[in-house]
Amino acid sequence: MKIFFLDWKSIGNEDIVDAIDNLNKSGYSIDIFMHPFDNHIDDGDKEYETTLEDAIKKQDPDIVFSFNYFPLVSIVCNRIGITYVAWVYDNPCVRLYSYTLINSCNYVFVFDSQMYEVFASQGIKNVYYLPMAAAVHRYDGLKITPEKQKRYSSRISFVGSLYCEDHTYFDDIADKLSDYSKGYLDGLMKSQMQIDGLNIIEKSIPPVVMQDMVNALGIKPSSDSVATYEYLYSNYVINRKITSIERTEILTQIGEKFGIDLYTKDKSFSPKGVNNHGETDYYFGMPYVFKCSDINLNITLRSIQRGIPLRIMDILGCGGFLLTNYQEDLFNFFVPGEEFVYYESRDDLMKKIGYYLEHDDERREIAQKGYEKVCAEHTYEQRLMEILDIVTP
Template identity: 40%
Template sequence: MKTVLFLVWKSFGNEFIIEELEKRGFEIDFFDFPKDTENTRNSIDLTEAIARRVLQTRPDFVFSFNYYPVAAIACKACRTKYVSWVYDSPYILLYSQTILYDTNRVFLFDSHEVEKLRGLGAEHVYYMPMGSAVEYYDTLEPTPEMHQMYDSDVTFIGSMYSEQRQYLYHHLKNVDEYTKGYLDGIMQVQKSLYGIDVLEEALTPDIIGRMQKVCPVQANGDGMETVAWSFANYFLARKVTQMERRELLEALSERFRVKLFTPEKTPFLPKVDNMGRIDYYERAPYAMKCAKINLNISLRSIHTGIPLRALDIMGCGGFLITNYQSDFNEYFVPDEDYVFYDGKEDLLNLVAYYLEHEDERKKIAENGYRKVKELLSYGGQVDKILGMI
C-alpha cells in the first residue's frame, strides 16, 4: 500500500487533494500540523515529532500545502521525500537554507519565484500552477435564492489589505519625509506597471537604512532572503495592492453594480455592496457562477503566477477579467479564454464592453472553463506532481 504523511492545517484545497490521492491508491496518515502555534522554521520539538511519525509509518513521501523547514529537516534526517505545493505569496520560508535539501520536491505556482530560488541553488524547486476543482464545481448549481443574493455586474473576492495584521506598511509611518516621498513614488510607478517589477530593485542601501531606523527588519539567520526582498514583498507590494484594489473598485462602483466579498469593513467604498466574508468551499463558487464578470486583482508579490482565485473563477465557468500575469500565456489565450486589463481606464472600458456583449462574454467564459478542465484540473496537477517525485 502506498502511503502519504499529510501535514494537515486549515489550507485551501485539502479536501480536493486528499480525494485525488485516495483515487490513486494512497493511504493517508494525517499529522495535525500546528502552524499557527509553533515555530515552523526551527522548532526542535516539532521537527522531532514529524521525524518520529515518519520512522513509525515509513510513508512514500510527506506532503503539505506550503513549505515548512521543520518538515524538510525531519525528512532529510529520515531520507524521505518532502513534497510541498505552495500557493501563498510572498512566502519567506522558501528562503530558508533548508530549501536546498535534495529530499525536497517543492512546487510553486509562480515561475519567477522558481527562477529566483533556482538561482540560489535550490535544484528541487519546480513550476506547478495550482489546480481547479472542476469536478466539484460542476456539481454546484445556483438556486433562484442564490441568484438573488449573488448576481452582480462585477464580483471581487479578496482582501482589501486594510486590516492591521495584513497592512504592514503602517510600521513605516514614521520614516523621514524624503524616504516617504521616495516610497510613494516607486509605489505609484509600480501601480501603473503590469508584468514588470520595480520595487525590490528600487530599494537602494540608503533607503533601506532609513526604513530600518523605524522598522528594523533583518534577514533571518538561516535565510537567503535580502532585507530589500522582505520590504518590497511584505510591505510595499501589499500597500500597492491595497491602493490598486481600492482605486479600481471605487471607479467600477461609480458605473456598475459591484459586489465585494471580504471580511473587512469598507466605508471608503460607499457604492460597493460589501457582502462580508464568504466560505471558500460552500459559497464562493456560487458567487463566481452568478457574477457576469469576475475580477482578479493580483497581490503584487505574485510576480508572474496565475493566482488560485483566477483558476477557481474559470473552473466555475465564470468570465474572468484580470491584471496581466505572464504565466497565463503558457495555458491560455487572452480575449479567447480570459481578458486582461492594463490600467483603470482599460478596465472600465472592458467591463462596459463585455456587459453589453453577453454572447462574447459567455463564449470566453466557456473557453476558459474548457481549458482549465483540460489542462489545470486538480487531478491532472496531482498526476504531474506524482510523476516528478
Template identity: 40%
Template sequence: MNILIFEYNNFGTEDVKECLEKKGYKYTVVETDEYRNRVSPEFDRLFEEKFSEGINGEKYDCVFTFNYSPVISNNCKARNVPYIALVYDSPQVLLYSYTIINTCNYVFIFDKTQYMELKKEGINTVYYVPLAVNTDRMKRMSAAQEQNRSRFTEVYGGDIAFVGAMYNEKHNLYDKLDGISDFTRGYLDSVMNAQRKVYGHFFLEEVLNGEILKDMLNSLPLEPNNDGVETIQYLYADYFLARKMANDDRTEIMSRLGRDFGKEYMVNLFTFNETPMLLNVNNRGPVDYYNDMPYIFNNTRINLNITLRSIKSGIPLRGMDVMGAGGFLMSNYQADYYDWFVPGEDMVMYESVDDLSDKCRYYLSHDNERKQIAANGYGKISEFHTYDVRFKEMFDVVFN
C-alpha cells in the same frame, strides 16, 4: 502510495484528499501550525510520532504540504523520504531558507519568475507548475445549483464582483513605518505609484537602498533570518510595500467600478474588511472558500482578479478558481497566463483602471461573447489543471 499530509487552514486540502482517494492512495492529515516555523522541537516530536505510526503498519512514501516548510524538509531529509510542497501563497520567505537545497525536496512553485530566480541560483529542488482546481467538486455544486437556480442567483449573483482582502487593516506593516522622514515617505509613495503603472516587472526591491533603506531600518528594524538568504529589500518590498499597493490598487479599482457601474449594475465586494469609503459597492462580507466562493464566481457576470504585486508573473489561485467554477475572469496582466491560456478567448486581461472600466462596459453588454470565454476557460481548467492532472505530474517527477 501512502502520504502524510500536514496542513493548517490551507485552501485545497479537501480537494487534495478527494484526488488521492480517487487514485486509491492512502493518506493521513495532521492539522498543526507548528510546521510553519523554521525550527520547532514540538513539531519534530509530532513528526516522529506520526511518521512512525504509518498507515495500518505501512510506512509513508512521501510527505505533502501546501507551501514550503523548512522544519518538514529537515525531518524528511533525516528519514530519506520525499517532501512534496505545492506553493500557492506569495510572498513566501521560507523559500529562501537554506533548507531549500535539501535533496528530499520537490518544491512546486506557481510563479514562474520566482521559480526561475531560484533555478538560476543553482537550486535544483524547485519546479514550475500552475495551480489546480477540483472540477469534480465544481460539477457537483453546479448540479445542486440547477435544482434552485433562482435562489442561488439571488444569494450570490451580481454583475461585477471581487473576492479578497483589501489590506486596509489598522495593523498593516506599511503604517508601522511611522518614523520615516517626509523625504523617505515621498520617495516610497513615488516608487509605489510608478510600480502601479507597470505590470510584468516588480522593481521595488531594486530601488530600496542607500539613505532610504537606512531610514526604513531606523524606523522599523528588520533582520533576515540567519538560516536564509532573503534580503532586507525583499522583506520590505514584498511584505510592506506590496501589501500597501494591494490596498491602493483594490481601493482605486473598486471605487472606480462603483462610480462607473454601481448605480446601473450590482457591484459586489466579498471581504472581511470594512470599506465605508467605497460608494455604490455592496460589501457582502467574507465568504467560505468551499461552500460559497464557487457560487459567486458562477453567478457573477464579471469576476475580478487583482493580484498582489509580490506575485511576479504567476496565476493566483483566485484566477484559477474563477475559471474552474465556470466564471468569467477579468484579471490584471500576469505573464504566466500566456503559458496556458489565450487572453480574449479563455479569460480577459486589463492593462489599466481605464482599460478595466472600458472592458467591463463591453462585456456587460456582450453576454454571448462573455459566456463563451467563460466556457473556454473552464474547458482549459477541466482538461489541463485539475488536481488529478497536477498530482500525476508531480508524482511523475518525484517517483519516476
C-alpha cells in the same frame, strides 16, 4: 503509495483528498494519512521536530506532503530519508529562503515562474514550476438553486483582501520615516502602479531608505534565512501597500460607474456603488459568487510577479467570466480574448467592463472556453499526477 499529509488550515486540503480518491478510482493506489499540523510552529522548535519525526516513522510513508514549505519538516524528512513534497501557493513565501531548501529530500513546487527562476538561477535543482489548480469536480457538484442565484447574483464581483485589515506594515511605519524616504517610496509606488508584468520595487530601494524602514519596523531575516532585507520589505511592506491602494481605487471607480459586489474581510470599506458583503467562505460561498457573476474581477497581489493566482483558477473552474490584470504566466496556458480577458490600464478596464456587460453571448462563450481549458489541463488530479511523475519517475 502512502502520503503523509500535513493537515493545517490550508486552502486545497479537501481538494487533494478528493483528487486522490478520483485517481484511485481510475487505477492508482494511493493511501493518504492526514496529520494535524501547526503551520505557525517555530522553525527551530526541537520538541515539535521530535514529535513530528515519531509520527512520520510510525506511519512509514513514501511521501510527506504540505501546502507551502516548512523548514522544520524538511529537516525531519532529510534526517530520516523520506521524500518531502511542498506545493507553494503563497508569494511571498519567506520560508523558501531557508538554507534547508537544498536538502536532498525536497521537491518544492512553486506557482510563479519568476519565483522558480530566482532559485533556478542559483543552481537549486529541487524547485519546480507548477501552476495552481481548480477543484472542478467539487465546483461541478455545486448547483445554482433559485435561492443561491438570488443571493449571489451580480453584474460585477471581486473576492479578495484589501490588505488593510492586518499586517499593515507600511501604514505602521509611515510616520516614522524621514521625509526623503517617505517621498521616495511614494514615488516608487506610483511608478509601479503604472507597470504590469514587471516589478521594480525590490531592485529600486536605495540603502538609506532601506535602513530607514528597518529602523522603523524592525523586521529582519531569520538566522537560518538567506532572504535579503530588500526581499522582505519590498514584498511584505511595499507590494502589500501598492495592492491595497490599487484595489481600493479600482473598486471605488467601478462602484461609481457600474456598481460592484465586494467580498472581503474589511466591512468598513463601502464607497458609493460598492456593496460590501463581508468575507465569504472559500468552499461554501466563493464558488457561488464566481458562478453567479457576469464579470469576475481579478486584481493580483503585486508580489505575485508572473504567476496565475489561485483566484483565477477558481473563477475559470467555476465557469465564470474572468477579467484580470496582465499576468505573464497566464498567457502560457490560456488564450486572451478566447478563454479570458485582461485589461491594460484602468481606462481599458472600464471600457471592457462596459463592453462585456452588453455582450452576453460573447462573455458566456469566453467563460465556457475558459472552463473547458481548466477541465482539460488544470485540475487537482492532473497536478497530482504531474507531481508524482517528477517525484516517483
